[in-house]
Amino acid sequence: MMRKAVAVRRDEIVGAALRQIRVRGISGVRAADVARSLDVSTALVFYHFGTLEKLVIEAFRQAAENQLKKLDDELARGGPADERLRAVLALYQPSADDHHGNWPLWIEANAAAMRDSALKNVLQRLDLRWRDAVAALIDEGIRAGLFHCPDPRGAAWRLTALLDGLAVQVVARDGTVTADDRRRWVAAAMAHELRAAGDQEGR
The missing domain is CATH 1.10.357.10 (Tetracycline Repressor, domain 2)
Known part of the structure; x- marks a missing residue:
C-alpha cells in the first residue's frame, strides 16, 4: 500500500489531535490516543512532529x-x-x-x-x-x-x-x-x- 503524502498525513494527525483536545482537554491528550484514533503507530506521530507539545x-x-x-x-x-x-x-x-x-x-x-x-x-x-x-x-x-x-x-x-x-x-x-x-x-x-x-x- 502506498504511503500517504507527508502533508496529508500531517493534516490527519493534526485533525485527530484537535478531536482529542476537544474530548480530553490539552492536559489529557496523549500521542498514543491520537495514533490509535488513526490506526497508526505512536512512532509515526513523533516522526512527523517530534514531540506532543509541537503537535x-x-x-x-x-x-x-x-x-x-x-x-x-x-x-x-x-x-x-x-x-x-x-x-x-x-x-x-x-x-x-x-x-x-x-x-x-x-x-x-x-x-x-x-x-x-x-x-x-x-x-x-x-x-x-x-x-x-x-x-x-x-x-x-x-x-x-x-x-x-x-x-x-x-x-x-x-x-x-x-x-x-x-x-x-x-x-x-x-x-x-x-x-x-x-x-x-x-x-x-x-x-x-x-x-x-x-x-x-x-x-
Whole structure:
C-alpha cells in the first residue's frame, strides 16, 4: 500500500489531535490516543512532529488559521460597514451550543498559554487579528458617516472583551446566558460604543 503524502498525513494527525483536545482537554491528550484514533503507530506521530507539545501547537495554529480564513471571507463580502461589523461579531462569538466547537479549544488554550510561550504567540496573533478587524470596520463606519466613536480601538477591544466573557459563560456554565441575552447585551454595547453619527449625546 502506498504511503500517504507527508502533508496529508500531517493534516490527519493534526485533525485527530484537535478531536482529542476537544474530548480530553490539552492536559489529557496523549500521542498514543491520537495514533490509535488513526490506526497508526505512536512512532509515526513523533516522526512527523517530534514531540506532543509541537503537535498541540500545530493543531492550535491550524485551528487559528481556519478561523482567520472565515474572518477574511466575511470581510471580503462587501457591503455597509455596520452590516459587516455585525456579521464579524456574530462570527466571533460562540453558537448557542458550542461545547464541541472552537471556543472550548480557545478557553483550553488560553489557560495553557500562561505556561507555554509558543502557544501564547499563536493565540495572540489570532486575538489581535480579530480585534484589528473590528477596529478597522469601526473606522470604516466612521468615515462613511455611520458611527460616531472617538476611540475605535478601545471600542473594538471592549466589544470583543464582552464577547470573550459571554463565550466563557456559554461554554463553561450551564444555561447562565441565553442566546437572547447575548443578542440584547451585544446590541446594547454596540449602541453605546457606536452612536449614530448624528447622535452625539453624552460625547
